[in-house]
Amino acid sequence: MATSAKVTKSESKNNHDAADEQADKEQQELIEQIDEVQNEIDKLNENASEEILKVEQKYNTLRQPFFKKRSDLIARIPNFWVTAFVNHPQVSALLNEDDEEALQFLTKVEVQEFEDIKSGYRINFYFDTNPYFTNDILTKEFHLNDTGDPSSQSTPIKWKEGKDLTKKGSSNKGKKRSHDEQESFFSWFCDHADAGADELGEVIKDDIWPNPLQYYLASEVDEETGGDGGEEELDDEGNFEDEEEPEE
Amino acid sequence: MATSAKVTKSESKNNHDAADEQADKEQQELIEQIDEVQNEIDKLNENASEEILKVEQKYNTLRQPFFKKRSDLIARIPNFWVTAFVNHPQVSALLNEDDEEALQFLTKVEVQEFEDIKSGYRINFYFDTNPYFTNDILTKEFHLNDTGDPSSQSTPIKWKEGKDLTKKGSSNKGKKRSHDEQESFFSWFCDHADAGADELGEVIKDDIWPNPLQYYLASEVDEETGGDGGEEELDDEGNFEDEEEPEE
Numbered sequence: 445m446a447t448s449a450k451v452t453k454s455e456s457k458n459n460h461d462a463a464d465e466q467a468d469k470e471q472q473e474l475i476e477q478i479d480e481v482q483n484e485i486d487k488l489n490e491n492a493s494e495e496i497l498k499v500e501q502k503y504n505t506l507r508q509p510f511f512k513k514r515s516d517l518i519a520r521i522p523n524f525w526v527t528a529f530v531n532h533p534q535v536s537a538l539l540n541e542d543d544e545e546a547l548q549f550l551t552k553v554e555v556q557e558f559e560d561i562k563s564g565y566r567i568n569f570y571f572d573t574n575p576y577f578t579n580d581i582l583t584k585e586f587h588l589n590d591t592g593d594p595s596s597q598s599t600p601i602k603w604k605e606g607k608d609l610t611k612k613g614s615s616n617k618g619k620k621r622s623h624d625e626q627e628s629f630f631s632w633f634c635d636h637a638d639a640g641a642d643e644l645g646e647v648i649k650d651d652i653w654p655n656p657l658q659y660y661l662a663s664e665v666d667e668e669t670g671g672d673g674g675e676e677e678l679d680d681e682g683n684f685e686d687e688e689e690p691e692e
Numbered sequence: 693m694a695t696s697a698k699v700t701k702s703e704s705k706n707n708h709d710a711a712d713e714q715a716d717k718e719q720q721e722l723i724e725q726i727d728e729v730q731n732e733i734d735k736l737n738e739n740a741s742e743e744i745l746k747v748e749q750k751y752n753t754l755r756q757p758f759f760k761k762r763s764d765l766i767a768r769i770p771n772f773w774v775t776a777f778v779n780h781p782q783v784s785a786l787l788n789e790d791d792e793e794a795l796q797f798l799t800k801v802e803v804q805e806f807e808d809i810k811s812g813y814r815i816n817f818y819f820d821t822n823p824y825f826t827n828d829i830l831t832k833e834f835h836l837n838d839t840g841d842p843s844s845q846s847t848p849i850k851w852k853e854g855k856d857l858t859k860k861g862s863s864n865k866g867k868k869r870s871h872d873e874q875e876s877f878f879s880w881f882c883d884h885a886d887a888g889a890d891e892l893g894e895v896i897k898d899d900i901w902p903n904p905l906q907y908y909l910a911s912e913v914d915e916e917t918g919g920d921g922g923e924e925e926l927d928d929e930g931n932f933e934d935e936e937e938p939e940e
Contacts, residue, residue: 474765478905481762485755489902492751496744503740507733514729517722654737657726 497560504557515552518656525550528659529629534647542609543629549574555653563588565649569633576609578602584633586645594640598633610634745808752805763800766904773798776907777877782895790857791877797822803901811836813897817881824857826850832881834893842888846881858882 518524526547529535539547552570564587571580584598603609609630632644652659766772774795777783787795800818812835819828832846851857857878880892900907 471769474769475905475909478762478765481758481765482903482905485758485762485902488751488755488758492747495747495751499740499743499747503736503743507736510729510733510736514726514733517726517729521719521722654733655730657723657730661723 497562501559511554514656515554519551521660523548524660525553525656528652528656531659531662532647532652535644535652538627538629538632538644540628546574546576546609547629549576553648553653553656555649557649565645567645567648575604576607577604582633584645586639586642596636596639596642596645598636601630601634745810749807759802762904763802767799769908771796772908773801773904776900776904779907779910780895780900783892783900786875786877786880786892788876794822794824794857795877797824801896801901801904803897805897813893815893815896823852824855825852830881832893834887834890844884844887844890844893846884849878849882 526544529539529547530544549572550569551572552568554566554568554570556566556568558564558566564585566583566585569582569584571577571582579599579602582599582601584596586594586596588594601608601610609628629644774792777787777795778792797820798817799820800816802814802816802818804814804816806812806814812833814831814833817830817832819825819830827847827850830847830849832844834842834844836842849856849858857876877892
């Protein structure tokens with residue numbers, strides 16, 4: 445009796461195992477079929493990304509002559525860039541008085557996205573002859589390598605004697621706006637510890653570079669309510685309706 | 693003498709005013725020219741956005757037959773969706789035991805982005821006959837209106853008597869994983885207070901929908917180290933190298 449029961453149970457178990465095995469096999473086949481379909485979807489996603497990249501590259505090229513024209517016009521307005529920076533809340537928070545004095549010699553800013561866009565970008569800062577350093581151009585580059593790790597590098601600044609704004613000292617007038625004593629434009633420029641979350645780099649690339657004029661004009665709008673004819677005209681064109689415009 | 697000095701000063705002031713006025717006028721003209729160039733750049737940006745949207749729409753259409761095929765295969769695997777949800781850390785945190793029981797009747801999930809993509813998306817949940825509600829399809833939609841304000845709406849759930857899982861009561865077995873007693877799949881489904889930051893909606897759309905298989909398989913990989921032949925094959929194809937795969 446005990447043996448018979450055992451056999452029955454064993455047979456039942458065998459049957460169950462066979463059914464289980466069959467179900468497992470079918471399920472495994474389904475999973476492999478889903479995986480094949482998924483591969484087709486992934487291929488389409490890759491193709492879509494490539495096509496979108498080509499559109500972005502095409503328009504990057506089309507925008508260049510207008511960026512050039514804009515830069516040439518901006519260079520003729522004294523203190524354009526330092527004004528735009530000071531009027532941007534996030535950038536302003538980083539600037540101390542020394543920064544603002546040195547940035548009065550900043551005549552041109554250029555943001556260049558690398559050809560494949562996702563791999564990084566470069567910001568070129570062009571300076572007039574100035575009392576602080578001898579470089580004409582200071583460049584900071586942000587890279588994503590093949591494994592997606594971010595890194596940055598920048599031009600070594602050739603400081604004139606006693607003028608190194610990244611060094612603490614009596615000549616450093618200290619922070620005007622931020623509580624973090626370590627922050628300044630030039631310490632940001634030389635800092636590569638946090639390339640993956642470089643807030644100022646992103647702000648310049650995504651916020652200021654697309655439309656620096658709105659930041660240059662931001663303070664004037666506050667100071668001269670109503671403004672002159674030209675500014676009213678700009679208002680009418682809706683250029684100050686942008687959500688991202690700082691409301692200081 | 694005093695008068696003479698006054699006149700001189702006044703003349704000087706007049707000259708200075710004239711020079712200032714001239715400089716202001718030139719600067720205003722430069723600003724208007726920059727604004728014109730900026731308008732050209734803005735137009736190019738709009739054109740780029742439109743072209744990219746067209747590429748995205750084209751590939752959305754191309755993906756549809758594969759999504760259909762994938763859905764049909766998935767429907768033949770019992771508990772596919774509830775398993776994928778439970779294996780996703782963020783979704784799992786929202787599910788209580790009642791949710792998991794009810795979601796065993798979920799046979800199909802569909803994410804549909806609206807034609808202009810930016811304006812929102814819809815998630816359709818298809819259910820088998822079940823003890824909880826009489827609906828076949830539960831749909832939650834997320835909209836952005838013209839001014840960019842988000843809103844959401846969802847199918848009213850026709851709960852069977854005493855089965856309303858959004859009502860607190862003795863039949864509610866409570867949260868398994870989260871400390872927030874108010875959260876559950878069905879309370880999320882019916883909640884429209886936070887449409888702009890709907891975490892679960894975004895996770896389903898951006899994380900699970902692009903590749904639900906990886907979440908369905910996630911637990912098997914942990915439980916059966918090495919796995920069977922089929923799984924090893926999937927491994928070889930690199931499907932588990934994805935950064936976003938949960939490592940529980």
